[in-house]
Amino acid sequence: xxxxxxxxxxxxxxxxxxxxxxxxxxxxxxxxxxxxxxxxxxxxxxxxxxxxxxxxxxxxxxxxxxxxxxxxxxxxxxxxxxxxxxxxxxxxxxxxxxxxxxxxxxxxxxxxxxxxxxxxxxxxxxxxxxxxxxxxxxxxxxxxxxxxxxxxxxxxxxxxxxxxxxxxxxxxxxxxxxxxxxxxxxxxxxxxxxxxxxxxxxxxxxxxxxxxxxxxxxxxxxxxxxxxxxxxxxxxxxxxxxxxxxxxxxxxxxxxxxxxxxxxxxxxxxxxxxxxxxxxxxxxxxxxxxxxxxxxxxxxxxxxxxxxxxxxxxxxxxxxxxxxxxxxxxxxxxxxxxxxxxxxxxxxxxxxxxxxxxxxxxxxxxxxxxxxxxxxxxxxxxxxxxxxxxxxxxxxxxxxxxxxxxxxxxxxxxxxxxxxxxxxxxxxxxxxxxxxxxxxxxxxxxxxxxxxxxxxxxxxxxxxxxxxxxxxxxxxxxxxxxxxxxxxxxxxxxxxxxxxxxxxxxxxxxxxxxxxxxxxxxxxxxxxxxx
Amino acid sequence: xxxxxxxxxxxxxxxxxxxxxxxxxxxxxxxxxxxxxxxxxxxxxxxxxxxxxxxxxxxxxxxxxxxxxxxxxxxxxxxxxxxxxxxxxxxxxxxxxxxxxxxxxxxxxxxxxxxxxxxxxxxxxxxxxxxxxxxxxxxxxxxxxxxxxxxxxxxxxxxxxxxxxxxxxxxxxxxxxxxxxxxxxxxxxxxxxxxxxxxxxxxxxxxxxxxxxxxxxxxxxxxxxxxxxxxxxxxxxxxxxxxxxxxxxxxxxxxxxxxxxxxxxxxxxxxxxxxxxxxxxxxxxxxxxxxxxxxxxxxxxxxxxxxxxxxxxxxxxxx
Numbered sequence: 001x002x003x004x005x006x007x008x009x010x011x012x013x014x015x016x017x018x019x020x021x022x023x024x025x026x027x028x029x030x031x032x033x034x035x036x037x038x039x040x041x042x043x044x045x046x047x048x049x050x051x052x053x054x055x056x057x058x059x060x061x062x063x064x065x066x067x068x069x070x071x072x073x074x075x076x077x078x079x080x081x082x083x084x085x086x087x088x089x090x091x092x093x094x095x096x097x098x099x100x101x102x103x104x105x106x107x108x109x110x111x112x113x114x115x116x117x118x119x120x121x122x123x124x125x126x127x128x129x130x131x132x133x134x135x136x137x138x139x140x141x142x143x144x145x146x147x148x149x150x151x152x153x154x155x156x157x158x159x160x161x162x163x164x165x166x167x168x169x170x171x172x173x174x175x176x177x178x179x180x181x182x183x184x185x186x187x188x189x190x191x192x193x194x195x196x197x198x199x200x201x202x203x204x205x206x207x208x209x210x211x212x213x214x215x216x217x218x219x220x221x222x223x224x225x226x227x228x229x230x231x232x233x234x235x236x237x238x239x240x241x242x243x244x245x246x247x248x249x250x251x252x253x254x255x256x257x258x259x260x261x262x263x264x265x266x267x268x269x270x271x272x273x274x275x276x277x278x279x280x281x282x283x284x285x286x287x288x289x290x291x292x293x294x295x296x297x298x299x300x301x302x303x304x305x306x307x308x309x310x311x312x313x314x315x316x317x318x319x320x321x322x323x324x325x326x327x328x329x330x331x332x333x334x335x336x337x338x339x340x341x342x343x344x345x346x347x348x349x350x351x352x353x354x355x356x357x358x359x360x361x362x363x364x365x366x367x368x369x370x371x372x373x374x375x376x377x378x379x380x381x382x383x384x385x386x387x388x389x390x391x392x393x394x395x396x397x398x399x400x401x402x403x404x405x406x407x408x409x410x411x412x413x414x415x416x417x418x419x420x421x422x423x424x425x426x427x428x429x430x431x432x433x434x435x436x437x438x439x440x441x442x443x444x445x446x447x448x449x450x451x452x453x454x455x456x457x458x459x460x461x462x463x464x465x466x467x468x469x470x471x472x473x474x475x476x477x478x479x480x481x482x483x484x485x486x487x488x489x490x491x492x493x494x495x496x497x498x499x500x501x502x503x504x505x506x507x508x509x510x511x512x513x514x515x516x517x518x519x520x521x522x523x524x525x526x527x528x529x530x531x
Numbered sequence: 532x533x534x535x536x537x538x539x540x541x542x543x544x545x546x547x548x549x550x551x552x553x554x555x556x557x558x559x560x561x562x563x564x565x566x567x568x569x570x571x572x573x574x575x576x577x578x579x580x581x582x583x584x585x586x587x588x589x590x591x592x593x594x595x596x597x598x599x600x601x602x603x604x605x606x607x608x609x610x611x612x613x614x615x616x617x618x619x620x621x622x623x624x625x626x627x628x629x630x631x632x633x634x635x636x637x638x639x640x641x642x643x644x645x646x647x648x649x650x651x652x653x654x655x656x657x658x659x660x661x662x663x664x665x666x667x668x669x670x671x672x673x674x675x676x677x678x679x680x681x682x683x684x685x686x687x688x689x690x691x692x693x694x695x696x697x698x699x700x701x702x703x704x705x706x707x708x709x710x711x712x713x714x715x716x717x718x719x720x721x722x723x724x725x726x727x728x729x730x731x732x733x734x735x736x737x738x739x740x741x742x743x744x745x746x747x748x749x750x751x752x753x754x755x756x757x758x759x760x761x762x763x764x765x766x767x768x769x770x771x772x773x774x775x776x777x778x779x780x781x782x783x784x785x786x787x788x789x790x791x792x793x794x795x796x797x798x799x800x801x802x803x804x805x806x807x808x809x810x811x812x813x814x815x816x817x818x819x820x821x822x823x824x825x826x827x828x829x830x831x832x833x834x835x836x837x838x839x840x841x842x843x844x845x846x847x848x849x850x
Contacts, residue, residue, distance in 0.1 A: 039607070045650065053801040056797055056806060061543060112574065137575060148557055159784070167786060173748070176785045327658075334618070496579075
């Protein structure tokens with residue numbers, strides 16, 4: 001029996017500093033520890049500052065999901081200040097959020113995920129040559145088109161926010177901008193370019209309308225075989241190569257899913273409160289435990305710090321009750337970390353006590369909830385895929401890509417609903433209070449909790465999607481979703497553990513977000529070797 | 532042909548995201564047409580684990596020529612100067628930065644965090660963050676006041692939160708095409724070609740500024756300097772000459788300039804009353820006035836402007 005320990009620092013292409021330690025038996029991962037390796041302390045910076053500071057600071061917690069942080073920060077203040085939001089403001093915030101997520105779809109697929117499919121591990125597979133031709137970094141034919149096209153959706157963001165990344169155009173009471181006709185018409189035109197340059201000809205090989213007819217895995221397979229254009233599209237190649245390369249055989253995870261949902265309906269959230277939020281989402285919220293759907297009530301969130309490098313907190317507190325974190329001074333590098341003790345700057349968030357995966361897969365599972373209302377996404381596809389195939393690297397990536405056509409349609413629909421003669425902003429009255437704002441960043445459930453007291457921020461807590469996904473063990477030593485998803489993974493070449501990277505990247509881990517939180521130790525000394 | 536190594540310290544990856552939005556040239560063109568060879572980058576690099584540390588060691592030993600070392604994010608020195616709050620490839624990132632900066636021909640700091648500390652360095656600065664060669668306005672930072680790279684220049688600062696993709700790509704192209712001699716830098720080490728004019732240069736609300744007509748959120752027209760804290764008249768950057776995402780800029784969408792290319796950002800350290808509000812004396816005199824004006828002279832001129840009835844013909848701009 002070969003018992004080995006593999007230290008991977010850095011993992012790379014995950015946005016930020018992720019280190020992973022895996023324990024293997026005969027080439028199969030039996031246990032894994034994820035380490036968020038960087039700390040900045042944004043929550044500590046926010047304490048005692050101007051209440052609107054979150055609008056400037058939190059987008060800069062993460063340059064990839066800055067618009068999503070802004071979406072949360074503005075709604076958290078709307079709740080605390082009891083603002084009234086005009087429909088135009090809700091539309092323009094949803095457009096910004098959807099534009100940022102749409103940008104991330106091709107950028108993440110080509111620049112971060114698909115280059116691994118061109119790894120030599122798959123060199124003996126029949127589709128390998130074609131995958132290399134299209135997906136190899138920089139020189140792949142689709143890499144170039146996809147990465148270039150990913151800049152289009154954020155041009156739409158810039159029309160309303162001035163720039164992407166790092167605008168602060170969403171403010172309590174509405175939005176800063178008051179767009180004119182040409183902003184709306186240009187936005188439609190830019191979206192059409194995105195569709196014509198990449199979404200239809202390169203990714204789908206068919207019209208968006210044809211793709212939207214797919215309701216089940218059988219429909220998907222039927223679509224694939226329908227014609228050469230479908231088979232040879234990048235989606236067609238991903239489906240064929242993904243299954244041929246066995247991406248459906250690893251990276252399962254914890255099997256529980258959480259989505260806060262997003263895109264608050266223009267007429268259903270004009271007086272934002274914590275209680276009225278979930279019903280107003282267009283992309284629905286929820287918690288799915290593998291069998292049943294539950295309401296995603298923020299009251300059920302808690303954070304564990306037993307394995308996090310923070311000193312002043314108890315396990316299992318709700319964000320409103322958590323103190324501003326104080327960083328430990330004994331953090332270590334991966335090799336010297338003690339995984340029985342503290343080992344990550346990420347906290348371990350739990351929902352109803354469970355580790356839960358967040359991200360596109362969680363969102364499309366919520367979209368398949370039969371109880372969804374008329375104004376919400378109703379899409380049975382991933383309910384069916386989860387029953388037939390279950391979660392894996394393959395399923396997670398497909399879920400991510402599945403969102404692009406729907407968001408394209410929604411963006412155009414929302415642009416069409418903006419009323420140029422109506423208000424975009426209603427000046428609020430500043431006051432003390434508590435607020436909660438949440439959304440779906442491209443990579444999953446993001447939320448901000450704020451307490452304003454004596455006209456300054458008393459407490460600010462952020463739980464990022466990657467905190468849920470990449471967090472360490474909880475107080476009972478249950479693994480986080482990525483730690484769990486790595487278990488059972490076969491590592492063919494320990495000198496190039498691409499499989500570990502693929503699992504982490506399928507979650508689109510974004511450590512730059514996570515490191516605001518904190519988190520080390522192993523029992524027995526195992527055999528060690530270097531890559 | 533130039534070998535580029537790009538690393539991130541206390542970063543949000545915003546400058547990388549901005550860089551990936553580049554258009555003339557795109558990132559792919561930068562590599563394919565201009566011979567920029569990205570040795571490694573955290574978002575797009577293919578190597579992992581010891582492949583990365585070996586590559587960095589080769590740069591330090593000189594086995595691989597390191598032409599440009601790009602750093603994004605703050606240099607994290609916490610806790611207590613140890614740098615243990617930011618491990619990278621088994622070592623504190625700051626130790627890598629020190630060795631790589633001395634091995635490189637040119638060192639480029641990208642974004643406010645790398646240039647002067649940015650948001651992570653706002654008090655209480657929990658991670659003991661600093662910039663490469665400045666800490667806020669003070670020269671020194673992590674590498675020290677006297678640092679010059681092998682190529683004979685101090686750290687080239689490309690500030691902004693984030694930096695505009697053109698500011699990044701054009702400097703990389705300038706170095707790789709042998710035009711480094713044309714890159715003149717100002718007192719904060721910013722390339723003058725991008726940071727001589729003000730954000731106000733090219734702002735469509737400049738007439739409202741002259742006529743002292745206030746703008747506000749959700750309204751078309753008017754100047755944001757007087758009420759919502761716009762820093763366009765005192766911020767050196769080309770945001771209204773080289774537009775963002777080929778479309779716009781903050782002030783063009785009624786978003787006050789936050790002054791993010793100046794070493795004070797975020798200005799006033801986010802204290803109460805400083806966010807999206809013009810800080811004033813006596814409730815009506817702006818505390819900060821356009822660069823180059825004395826306060827008294829500016830207040831006098833603005834007062835006359837405010838009370839002068841004739842040219843004040845602001846109509847709300849048409850939808």
